[in-house]
Amino acid sequence: MANFGDHLRELGALDRLASMDSAIHRLDPRAKVLVTLFYILLVASFGRYEVSGLLPFALFPVIQGTLGEVPWGLVGKRVLMVLPFALVLGILNPFLDHSTVLIGSWSLSAGWLSFVSILLRFALCVGASVILIATTSMDGVCMALERLGLPRVFTIQIALLYRYVFVLLEETLRITRAREMRANGRPLVLAEYGSLAGSLFLRTWERARRVHIAMLSRGFEGEFHGARPPVFRLKDGVYLLGWGAVLILLRLVNLPHLLESLLKGVAS
Amino acid sequence: MHMADALLSPAVGATMWALSAATLGRSATQVRRTMDEGRLPFMGVLGAFVFAIQMLNFAIPGTGSSGHLAGTLFLALLLGPHAAFLTVSSVLVVQALFFADGGLLALGCNIFNIGFFPAFVAYPFIVRPLLAGNPGQGRRAFGILLGAVLGLQFGAFGVVLETVISGRTALPFKAFLYAMQPIHLAIGLVEGLATLALVGFLARTRPELLETQPRSRSAWKGALVVAVMALVAGGCLSWFASQRPDGLEWALAKVGQHEAEAPVESLHGRFAQAQAQTALMPDYAFKSGGESRGATSLAGVGGGVLTLLIVGGVGIALRPRRKMA
Numbered sequence: 001m002a003n004f005g006d007h008l009r010e011l012g013a014l015d016r017l018a019s020m021d022s023a024i025h026r027l028d029p030r031a032k033v034l035v036t037l038f039y040i041l042l043v044a045s046f047g048r049y050e051v052s053g054l055l056p057f058a059l060f061p062v063i064q065g066t067l068g069e070v071p072w073g074l075v076g077k078r079v080l081m082v083l084p085f086a087l088v089l090g091i092l093n094p095f096l097d098h099s100t101v102l103i104g105s106w107s108l109s110a111g112w113l114s115f116v117s118i119l120l121r122f123a124l125c126v127g128a129s130v131i132l133i134a135t136t137s138m139d140g141v142c143m144a145l146e147r148l149g150l151p152r153v154f155t156i157q158i159a160l161l162y163r164y165v166f167v168l169l170e171e172t173l174r175i176t177r178a179r180e181m182r183a184n185g186r187p188l189v190l191a192e193y194g195s196l197a198g199s200l201f202l203r204t205w206e207r208a209r210r211v212h213i214a215m216l217s218r219g220f221e222g223e224f225h226g227a228r229p230p231v232f233r234l235k236d237g238v239y240l241l242g243w244g245a246v247l248i249l250l251r252l253v254n255l256p257h258l259l260e261s262l263l264k265g266v267a268s
Numbered sequence: 269m270h271m272a273d274a275l276l277s278p279a280v281g282a283t284m285w286a287l288s289a290a291t292l293g294r295s296a297t298q299v300r301r302t303m304d305e306g307r308l309p310f311m312g313v314l315g316a317f318v319f320a321i322q323m324l325n326f327a328i329p330g331t332g333s334s335g336h337l338a339g340t341l342f343l344a345l346l347l348g349p350h351a352a353f354l355t356v357s358s359v360l361v362v363q364a365l366f367f368a369d370g371g372l373l374a375l376g377c378n379i380f381n382i383g384f385f386p387a388f389v390a391y392p393f394i395v396r397p398l399l400a401g402n403p404g405q406g407r408r409a410f411g412i413l414l415g416a417v418l419g420l421q422f423g424a425f426g427v428v429l430e431t432v433i434s435g436r437t438a439l440p441f442k443a444f445l446y447a448m449q450p451i452h453l454a455i456g457l458v459e460g461l462a463t464l465a466l467v468g469f470l471a472r473t474r475p476e477l478l479e480t481q482p483r484s485r486s487a488w489k490g491a492l493v494v495a496v497m498a499l500v501a502g503g504c505l506s507w508f509a510s511q512r513p514d515g516l517e518w519a520l521a522k523v524g525q526h527e528a529e530a531p532v533e534s535l536h537g538r539f540a541q542a543q544a545q546t547a548l549m550p551d552y553a554f555k556s557g558g559e560s561r562g563a564t565s566l567a568g569v570g571g572g573v574l575t576l577l578i579v580g581g582v583g584i585a586l587r588p589r590r591k592m593a
Contacts, residue, residue: 004323007367014366040373045278048436055575062583078368086274089437096438111438118436121274126368133365141365150289151296153308158358160312165319165362172320187327187334194465197321197337201466202474208313215309255578260571 004176008169010074015166017070017134024068028236029140030147035060035243036132040125042251049101049113052256054120060247061127068135078130079123090118138162143230164211168204175200270378271427273371277434284430285376291384292357298350311347315355318343319362328458335458340386341395341416342463345478349387356383381426386419394418408471409464416460417453424452 018025024032039060046053065075097111133141139159146155175196179188188196273281299311318339325334339359343352357379363369370378398411428448432441470478 007323011366037372040273040371041278041281044273044276044281044373052572052575055572056579058576058579059582062579063586066583066586082272082368085270085272089272089275089431089439093438096440114436114438118274121436122272125273125371125373129365129368129372138362138365145361151293153296153299154292154354154358156308157311157315157354158361160309161315161319161355161358162362164313164316168313168316168320169323172324176324188325189327189329190461190465193324193326193462194469197324197462197466198469198473200321200324201317201470204313204317205474205477208310211313212309220309256571256575258571259574263570263574 018137024135029144031236031240033144056250056255065131070134086122090115270370271374273373280434281373288376288379295350295353337462344391353387381423385422390415390419413460417456420452420456424448
């Protein structure tokens with residue numbers, strides 16, 4: 001249960017980062033969400049054995065993260081945390097896929113190639129999403145999702161969940177800490193889990209009721225009224241179209257191949 | 269288990285996004301109709317509860333490992349399928365964004381695998397009928413365990429299908445299936461036991477919260493609508509969008525015979541040709557297809573290193589200069 005506090009701290013770290021101010025933070029959330037989705041879609045569109053074509057795609061998270069002043073340690077930690085999953089699913093490829101590919105005079109197992117490809121995809125997709133959330137507030141993301149067509153009931157649900165997640169994680173942390181101090185190292189068994197989770201639930205239910213009444217008494221009718229409705233400005237459009245064009249270009253032109261032939265041309 | 273972006277093809281990801289978005293839209297309409305919008309804070313706080321409870325692990329006796337609740341079935345018991353689906357989806361969105369659990373493209377798959385099956389299949393068809401009336405302890409335990417196990421079996425099957433059709437791993441369909449289903453049988457039992465423990469506690473302390481949801485036919489009608497949409501959308505999207513038609517064929521070949529390699533290759537070759545003539549991005553299919561697959565896709569090491577150097581250089585050049593003075 002040691003990771004409980006870690007999770008809480010990391011949520012808090014991302015939340016603080018999202019409320020900072022930089023060129024990337026100031027962009028319209030819609031533009032950022034769309035570009036990131038498009039980016040992930042393009043990364044996923046590469047074939048199973050693609051490695052070289054994926055490399056230039058590191059450009060997007062690198063630029064985004066640098067301009068958005070996202071600490072690289074945080075991104076790296078996130079990527080490392082999901083890495084075991086990628087390893088488990090990808091590591092079988094070299095053993096299942098025995099075909100070989102020839103690169104010049106080398107022969108390489110296609111399985112290893114697809115394994116490396118999976119790891120790269122993981123790093124790129126995870127990096128891009130972490131950077132998105134580190135440069136965009138949760139309310140911004142919800143607004144973007146709503147404008148992109150998701151039902152309002154759902155986006156309000158996400159926004160509300162996010163508001164209460166810190167409170168509830170802290171409450172859970174307190175409950176588990178209290179149990180651990182009395183349990184003297186004894187693991188939490190199912191019978192106790194029922195009453196532990198149950199009392200957490202009852203507290204949550206009571207809290208939800210209080211929140212509900214409080215919101216009703218302030219005139220809540222199923223809608224948030226933002227302080228300033230976001231405007232999609234020219235620079236947001238430029239950002240969206242610019243990245244769209246660059247990403248499509250990177251998808252169509254294999255940059256490493258191009259550079260390789262350039263290198264060869266210079267050498268000969 | 270969460271699906272991940274890295275294992276998905278765009279066609280599968282987009283199909284599942286469309287399905288999940290449609291189900292979300294339907295659920296949102298239902299929730300708006302049956303629950304006044306002022307009650308939304310209730311669902312929001314419960315979503316946060318599910319988020320927290322997923323991190324609360326309990327020991328599984330005799331194994332040394334631990335498990336936790338996923339919570340869809342519990343929410344369905346409490347709020348009904350539509351609100352439960354919305355709530356679990358919101359949890360998955362936050363997890364995808366903050367913990368990179370799964371990822372954004374895989375979100376559609378995850379919402380469907382983890383939310384749809386327990387809320388719209390296991391709950392209305394198994395749990396609700398079995399728990400109807402005034403169930404005794406035995407019937408309640410049986411219904412919840414069965415519902416949890418089946419919900420997770422469907423979800424695991426979804427993961428297997430999505431992974432194999434995407435064709436990013438070399439996992440053969442059968443082997444992956446045989447690995448996933450038993451694992452999720454165990455996970456389903458754990459989920460069922462945890463749900464039961466929680467429900468049992470509530471039945472003792474606050475039985476009025478657990479009054480079974482009013483029976484409505486909308487849930488299974490919704491499931492039917494979505495199933496039909498799944499077929500249509502899946503068919504259309506994979507026809508138009510799949511740049512790797514060999515994903516499915518390759519899976520089918522694995523299920524059948526390993527020797528079916530050659531015809532598949534040539535069939536794929538034909539697909540690739542047809543695709544190249546019609547596709548917007550002609551090199552899409554060529555890059556990954558055919559016998560020469562790896563040969564074209566792996567550039568010389570020099571080009572790759574140079575690319576990374578350029579990317580790194582851009583990063584360093586763009587680094588914001590902190591005010592020195």
